Amino acid sequence: MLEMLSIPFMRQAVLAGLILAAMLAYLGIHVVRRRIVFVDLAIAQLSAVGVALAMLLDQDPIGFSLVFTMVGAAFLSLPAYEQRIPQEAIMGIVYAVASAVSILIIAKMPHGEADILNLFFGNILAVTDGQIGLMALTFGSVGLVHLIFAKRLIPIPTEPGSSFLLRAMSWNLLFYLTLAVVIAVAIRTAGVLLVFSDLIIPAAVALLFAERLRSLVLLSAVTGVLSNLAGLYASYRFDLPSGPSIVASLGVFLALAMIGKSVALTIFRRSGKSGPK
Amino acid sequence: MMTKAVTAVLIGSLLFVNPTWAAPLRVVTTTEDLAAIVREVGGPLVEVESQTRGTQDPHFLEARPSLILKASRADLFIEIGLGLEVGWVPAVLVAARNPAIQPGASGYLDVSRDIKPLEIPSAPVDRSQGDVHPLGNPHYWLDPENGKVISREIARSLMSLLPDRSQVIEQNQKEFARRLDEAMARWKDRMKPYEAAKVVTYHNSWTYFARRFGLDVVGYVEPKPGVAPSPAHLNQLIALMKQEKAKLIIMEPYFGRSTPDLLSRETGAKVLVLPPSVGGVEGIKTYFDLFDYLADQLTTALSIGS
Numbered sequence: 001m002l003e004m005l006s007i008p009f010m011r012q013a014v015l016a017g018l019i020l021a022a023m024l025a026y027l028g029i030h031v032v033r034r035r036i037v038f039v040d041l042a043i044a045q046l047s048a049v050g051v052a053l054a055m056l057l058d059q060d061p062i063g064f065s066l067v068f069t070m071v072g073a074a075f076l077s078l079p080a081y082e083q084r085i086p087q088e089a090i091m092g093i094v095y096a097v098a099s100a101v102s103i104l105i106i107a108k109m110p111h112g113e114a115d116i117l118n119l120f121f122g123n124i125l126a127v128t129d130g131q132i133g134l135m136a137l138t139f140g141s142v143g144l145v146h147l148i149f150a151k152r153l154i155p156i157p158t159e160p161g162s163s164f165l166l167r168a169m170s171w172n173l174l175f176y177l178t179l180a181v182v183i184a185v186a187i188r189t190a191g192v193l194l195v196f197s198d199l200i201i202p203a204a205v206a207l208l209f210a211e212r213l214r215s216l217v218l219l220s221a222v223t224g225v226l227s228n229l230a231g232l233y234a235s236y237r238f239d240l241p242s243g244p245s246i247v248a249s250l251g252v253f254l255a256l257a258m259i260g261k262s263v264a265l266t267i268f269r270r271s272g273k274s275g276p277k
Numbered sequence: 278m279m280t281k282a283v284t285a286v287l288i289g290s291l292l293f294v295n296p297t298w299a300a301p302l303r304v305v306t307t308t309e310d311l312a313a314i315v316r317e318v319g320g321p322l323v324e325v326e327s328q329t330r331g332t333q334d335p336h337f338l339e340a341r342p343s344l345i346l347k348a349s350r351a352d353l354f355i356e357i358g359l360g361l362e363v364g365w366v367p368a369v370l371v372a373a374r375n376p377a378i379q380p381g382a383s384g385y386l387d388v389s390r391d392i393k394p395l396e397i398p399s400a401p402v403d404r405s406q407g408d409v410h411p412l413g414n415p416h417y418w419l420d421p422e423n424g425k426v427i428s429r430e431i432a433r434s435l436m437s438l439l440p441d442r443s444q445v446i447e448q449n450q451k452e453f454a455r456r457l458d459e460a461m462a463r464w465k466d467r468m469k470p471y472e473a474a475k476v477v478t479y480h481n482s483w484t485y486f487a488r489r490f491g492l493d494v495v496g497y498v499e500p501k502p503g504v505a506p507s508p509a510h511l512n513q514l515i516a517l518m519k520q521e522k523a524k525l526i527i528m529e530p531y532f533g534r535s536t537p538d539l540l541s542r543e544t545g546a547k548v549l550v551l552p553p554s555v556g557g558v559e560g561i562k563t564y565f566d567l568f569d570y571l572a573d574q575l576t577t578a579l580s581i582g583s
Contacts, residue, residue: 007342007346007349008349008374009342009345009349009372009373009374010342012372103504106501106504107501107504107507123339123340123368125340125341125342125345125368125372126340126345126368126369126371126372127372128371235341235342236342239341239342239343240341241339241340241341242340242341242342243339244339
């Protein structure tokens with residue numbers, strides 16, 4: 001472990017991994033509880049459409065993808081238009097259609113291959129000091145906003161049609177915008193696969209064992225940080241690509257947590273006590 | 278005695294003591310083709326390793342820690358350039374934090390500098406030509422004449438890093454060029470009977486090869502890798518292949534076979550999977566092996582077809 005930390009780029013990757021894991025583990029709790037796990041993929045793919053369009057029009061890709069991300073997040077924050085279609089389905093649809101659109105745009109581009117969009121998705125091994133600084137800045141600000149407005153941001157908006165709809169909608173909009181900023185910065189640093197996993201898996205582990213927000217956040221963050229460390233170490237030790245190693249490590253943590261919980265439940269039942277539900 | 282000396286030097290360099298004159302220069306290349314040519318020119322003066330394997334598409338690479346570690350300890354980093362490795366080399370160079378091999382430093386070499394690229398887009402508006410690299414087609418190592426240019430570039434870099442070994446390096450390069458000329462005559466002889474044979478290639482990666490050895494590429498399967506061809510493109514290509522009596526569909530091992538197989542069913546042309554790099558098939562260890570293998574495969578496939 002110490003040997004790994006003596007290598008500059010591994011040290012940077014560990015630092016970036018820890019920052020990402022902590023921030024995403026926190027937001028992931030809200031994302032999973034709101035049942036919007038596809039929000040991350042939808043936003044990532046919308047930013048890819050922005051990049052593709054910018055290249056087609058010969059414009060600045062970063063600016064374009066930021067605009068697409070923000071407008072997309074605002075759209076996704078709107079309350080369900082039709083009760084019979086869950087928000088989850090909308091997110092999935094946005095993901096699929098945006099993926100298709102970005103491929104169609106590339107098909108019309110004079111040069112460029114489908115994988116050109118991957119250039120805008122980062123790799124945690126190649127993280128730069130600038131990216132770490134940017135993460136610290138944006139994640140810090142988002143964390144602060146969430147801390148100050150916790151009471152407003154955290155409740156899940158209920159049925160549309162309530163009397164404070166407009167106000168609820170604008171708080172919901174703020175939640176989505178903060179989420180979009182974090183995701184936009186995160187995917188440029190660590191890539192789509194790792195960001196999705198860092199967002200969802202630690203939250204899932206936490207939800208297995210805790211109920212109150214404080215313990216959920218704590219458990220999620222601990223899981224995220226530990227599995228990122230384990231994944232990066234495995235990547236270093238066995239010379240594997242880092243992103244996929246961390247994702248696999250998150251998967252192992254979740255599997256162990258699930259086994260642990262069912263074993264614990266069985267023991268509780270056997271001993272006749274009333275265990276956790 | 279000798280082994281002891283070498284071990285001492287190796288340990289010395291591992292301990293970050295100034296490498297002495299006998300320590301081999303550490304060279305990292307992006308592809309096996311470059312590594313093979315470095316071995317020809319540098320001989321025992323260098324220790325070379327490629328970041329991609331010959332079986333991989335050099336456009337893409339998922340960086341592993343060891344690759345970055347090697348780049349961080351390299352004395353010389355060599356890439357094909359013209360945008361071939363643009364998806365990953367910048368990230369590897371940033372992560373390696375090795376000032377000696379950053380673009381502009383004497384330990385960085387883009388061998389495309391002296392190459393005359395084909396297919397430089399003259400007007401950026403024409404979208405019908407398929408995938409066009411803005412700097413020109415980067416698959417130039419598939420023409421042995423360009424192999425000579427590459428070896429000269431590599432020799433120049435090695436000589437600037439090892440000035441007191443200049444003579445040996447220059448000799449090696451001259452010898453490599455001479456053997457290449459010799460082999461070239463052999464390859465051209467073998468390909469001669471199939472001059473102007475009509476083929477279709479998966480992507481535009483065989484342009485230089487085809488031009489040198491007289492193959493006529495009449496179309497591309499997937500003008501843009503990763504973007505499935507449109508129905509209109511397939512229709513045109515099938516009609517064209519029938520009209521031109523194209524015998525072969527040449528593709529790299531790392532592309533999907535479904536569209537080439539469809540074309541083969543529709544037109545009767547044969548699908549031939551060819552490695553575009555040293556190491557792409559077991560046994561191809563040198564730059565010469567590569568063209569021997571390609572000539573073997575092509576002449577066999579074309580003689581059956583005709």
